Amino acid sequence: MIDEGLMEILACPACKGPVALAEEWIVCQECGLRYPIRDGIPIMLVEEAQPAATDGGEPDTGD
Numbered sequence: 001m002i003d004e005g006l007m008e009i010l011a012c013p014a015c016k017g018p019v020a021l022a023e024e025w026i027v028c029q030e031c032g033l034r035y036p037i038r039d040g041i042p043i044m045l046v047e048e049a050q051p052a053a054t055d056g057g058e059p060d061t062g063d
């Protein structure tokens, strides 16, 4: 999987915050963005990132 030394040099490209390995994702500890891991390679691209887990999916602003 992902080497811990690699984790130490990785940083969130969106906020430069520290990241942690979570199953198949690299999760930013600051902004919560999740970056996919493909073939063991973290895809540290904001465009590929998923927003923080939205349990419940609260609607944005209603009218």
Ligand SMILES: [Zn+2]
Pocket: 012, 013, 014, 015, 016, 017, 028, 029, 030, 031, 032, 033
């Ligand atoms: Zn971040």
